[in-house]
Amino acid sequence: MPSLFQEKGGIQQYSSALLQALLTLQPEWSYNIFLKHDRHSDYQNSSTLHFFGAGHYPLRFRTLAFATQLFSYGLWQSPELVISTHLNFTTVAHQLKQIKGIPYWIVAHGIEAWNVQRPSLQWSLHNADRILAVSEYTRDRLLKEQNLDANKIHILPNTFDAERFRITAKPAHLLKKYNLKPDQPIILTIARLSRSEQYKGYDQLLAALPQIRQVLPNIHYVLAGKGDDRHRIEQMITQLNLQDCVTLVGYVPDEELVDHYNLCNVFAMPSKGEGFGIVYLEAMACGKPVLAGNRDGALDALRHGELGVLVDPDNEKAIAQTLIQILQKHHPNPLLYQPEALRQKTIEHFGFERFQDTLSHYLKHYFLSTQCVA
Template identity: 60%
Template sequence: MSALANQTRLHLWFPNIFEFKGGIQVYSAFLLEALQTTYPKVQYDVFLKHDTRCPSNVSLLCNTNTNFHYSGSLPLALRTPGFAAQILGLGLWQRPKLVIAAHLNFTVAAYWLKQLTGVPYWTIAYGIEAWNIQRQDLQTALHHADRILSISGYTRDRLIQEQNLDPAKISLLPCTFDPSRFQISAKSTYLLEEYSLKPEQPIILTVSRLAEAKRYKGYDQILEALPQIRQAIPNVHYIIVGKGKDKPRIEQLIAQLGLQDCVTLAGFIPDEQLSDYHNLCDVFAMPSKLEGFGIVYLEALACGKPALGGDQDGAIDALCHGELGALVDPDDVDAIAQTLIQILQRTYPNPLMYQPEALRQAVIDKFGFDRFKQKLVELMQDYADIYITGSPS
């Protein structure tokens, strides 16, 4: 750690972290915070392609050792070349000790910077953007990366198989979350009243943007499973949190299945209410098949709630191969229905799922921010002497 602490400059290239909160943005913000708090004497230059400013309510990230460079004010047509000119221009001038490109699409620029200056670079692989890569320039950049951080074993294994990468080059740094934001509590009275629900009523929850590109999250399959679930649990209710252009199609599917009385499309909710929704449900269900990891599983588990995910993507990692939750074939509606019935009837063969405090502690132990920082330190230590100080280990 001391080897890093005495050095001056790291460059971090992020799509954005402030003005949009998707999975990559959340992961990037945690990565920045972990570096800042672990190596407070390092000078960080953070390049943000789509952000325009650092909001006043995130002062922890906007400290005196961190310079932010924004490209979000540029017209969209000019943003990519403008961002590339900025990261390459300042990279050539400042010669950082390490570049961390927090999106694979930025890796090509990091490759060229390394060719010109010898500056080493890491990149981060999340999910679908890292699968089935066909671009030759990106393949070249991946093979020349000094380290690839993968958020899941699933993505790591696909990269190794599809791109013939050296397994030693890819390290796991799974997603993390803030346990203080997700606590175990009783079902919120205001939500029960808002949706005319009873405290004892079994509730299934999914949190997802309602977009055509997000149908892989599996909300269609849960809707198709609901008639079967209702036969066993007549008063079950399904809540989908999220907004998007796919809503009219989902409403049509709900009507076709005759589910208007047992499905609620809650729309957009503020971040501060997400914990209340997790605590409202009896099971969090997202039988996805293209998920890179799924931070939302961790948030549900931290509220002590059973979770169901797909067995064909990064949810395998988030639910620890079934240790922390149930994994099902995301295309098998019958399996989804029967598994949700088992969970709600408390007959699913994983007793941890019915021990809220133990479930919460298990997910914190495996994926809490302290564990994230510990793993990052281990990775940085491996490279500290070589890449940060320039001396052999």
């Protein structure tokens, strides 16, 4: 795993949910968890759960140290199964399978598994015993690009903490902090503001704001996240004369995420590079209408439009018109305006219990099939 304790990105959240589900389904198993970026002080071992962190090594040596840990332990202990939650770590798993016959599973999320060119990773994909794709979109791309056996790829979508992400009123402290009014229409995006991740769609939202303001003059856009693209975004806001209707709030700590979701009237991230998009689930669990792009894994997260609204992520006019329609409560999808029903549907399809049941089915089917082969 890349990390469980140092970072809180989508892959880390998925890895944490996967480990939690495994511990619940098979508490008698012994688990050895290798973490590239976490340090010894981040975790506590138990009788069945042992962590091995490489985060104390300098960054330039960390990949080698982490790979060495994995390989040497695999040779020594010969585990029954290796599960890699990031494609880049599977080269070692592939080597262990070649040398000792240890089976391995791969979790395929998004861009790390698309357009894979490295021969070593291509071999790792082809020789994996199972591939868990977080979305149909990622599965279909893998099948198309890598010509894989469709029978070895299974869908295990992202999940979220339904106990944590709940519906509340707009938080008064955030309204005050950002100088907003309770009845003011608010659009929210939470994303990493990185030059390498401009596909998230915040540029298109900024470009759409002048059109939205013509109909909704008091509209406000809250863009949350940190990264090296912030200066360019600030320049764009100035160029579009949006200083009075956009707030860049920077990094939002985990404990403040729920309040930020509940602050908005609609969550919008018209991305074209998401493997899935956990933020969509979190927003919908808070009862918020969601607008997303129609070219990536958001298709799965919004269940092809059942739970939210999908638009062409490059069509600024369509983005503007759709957001106006949602905010004026004219959109034909009635679920957008039924917060509790939207929340329940999201839990039904993507709650942790569903995630755990799906994983249980895959594990049982896999071990039954391997026993039959043996």
